[in-house]
Amino acid sequence: SQTIHQWPATLVQPVGSPLSLECTVEGTSNPNLYWYRQAAGRGLQLLFYSVGIGQISSEVPQNLSASRPQDRQFILSSKKLLLSDSGFYLCAWSPRPEEKLFFGSGTQLSVL
Amino acid sequence: AQTVTQSQPEMSVQEAETVTLSCTYDTSESNYYLFWYKQPPSRQMILVIRQEAYKQQNATENRFSVNFQKAAKSFSLKISDSQLGDTAMYFCAPRRYSGGGADGLTFGKGTHLIIQP
Numbered sequence: 001s002q003t004i005h006q007w008p009a010t011l012v013q014p015v016g017s018p019l020s021l022e023c024t025v026e027g028t029s030n031p032n033l034y035w036y037r038q039a040a041g042r043g044l045q046l047l048f049y050s051v052g053i054g055q056i057s058s059e060v061p062q063n064l065s066a067s068r069p070q071d072r073q074f075i076l077s078s079k080k081l082l083l084s085d086s087g088f089y090l091c092a093w094s095p096r097p098e099e100k101l102f103f104g105s106g107t108q109l110s111v112l
Numbered sequence: 113a114q115t116v117t118q119s120q121p122e123m124s125v126q127e128a129e130t131v132t133l134s135c136t137y138d139t140s141e142s143n144y145y146l147f148w149y150k151q152p153p154s155r156q157m158i159l160v161i162r163q164e165a166y167k168q169q170n171a172t173e174n175r176f177s178v179n180f181q182k183a184a185k186s187f188s189l190k191i192s193d194s195q196l197g198d199t200a201m202y203f204c205a206p207r208r209y210s211g212g213g214a215d216g217l218t219f220g221k222g223t224h225l226i227i228q229p
Contacts, residue, residue: 034216043203044157044219057215088155092216100147101217103157 002027006091006104013111019064019078021107023091026072031093033074034101035066038088050074086111114139114206116220124226125194132179133189133223135204141165145207146180146187147217150200160202163187191225199227 006023013019025031032051036044046059048066056066063082067075074091088108092101115138125131137146148160163171163180170178175195179188187206191198201224205217 032216036216036219043221044217046216046218049216059215090157092157094216100159100162101157106155 002093002095002102004091004093004102004104006107008107009105010108011110013081013109015083015111016080019076019081019085019109021076021089021091021109023074023076023104024072025074025093028072028093028095030071031095033068034092034094035074035076036090036092038090038106040087044090048076081111083111085109114141114208114218116204116206116218118202118204118220118223120223121221122224122226124228126228127194127196129194130190130192131194131225133191133202133204133225135187135189135220137185137187137204137206137218137220139185139206139208141208146178147205147207148176148178148187148189149203149205149219150198151203151222152197152200157203160189194227196227196229198225200225 003026034049035047037047038044049057050068053068064078088106090106091104094101117136144165146163150158150160161171161173161176163178170180175192177190201222203222204220207217
């Protein structure tokens with residue numbers, strides 16, 4: 001069966017520090033991969049998606065970037081965090097466009 | 113771009129009651145999919161139900177059912193015999209099919225549903 005791993009669960013970082021969140025999927029190949037951010041008490045905002053290795057599409061201009069160095073690995077990064085980068089980050093994957101998204105357990109990022 | 117409106121920020125009902133959560137969306141697509149996700153206090157996103165826009169029959173999944181009105185672009189979720197474990201944020205999310213639909217789901221702002229004992 002397929003599983004998605006996302007870590008860390010919680011992260012506290014100072015303003016201006018770098019960021020690296022990692023997400024991996026097991027049990028499938030060539031998944032569509034997604035990074036979402038959820039601000040406190042709000043809905044999910046799509047940040048990046050990827051349909052293949054090295055292929056990244058950005059939905060919102062921001063301080064963040066994403067990379068897909070391997071088929072089932074998706075990384076969210078920042079060179080210098082801002083206070084506004086705080087939030088709950090969710091990684092997700094889907095096997096086909098019409099299929100549902102399977103979500104990871106999320107990372108709560110607090111930038112202080 | 114798709115927009116999603118969930119007009120009820122919060123709802124509270126008694127256990128065993130039936131509750132309906134509303135969702136309207138705006139899309140220029142003719143073929144798409146619609147999803148309801150729940151997010152309990154654990155914050156794990158869980159699929160509740162899925163509907164294909166080309167199907168006239170409303171989807172059902174145990175106590176959960178939808179009222180899909182394509183012309184009105186409305187996709188409401190009905191929860192029957194509500195249980196304490198249904199307490200969660202509920203998000204409506206359309207997904208377009210054209211272009212491979214690879215750009216994922218567009219989420220509404222959510223409805224916080226509270227089931228009272």
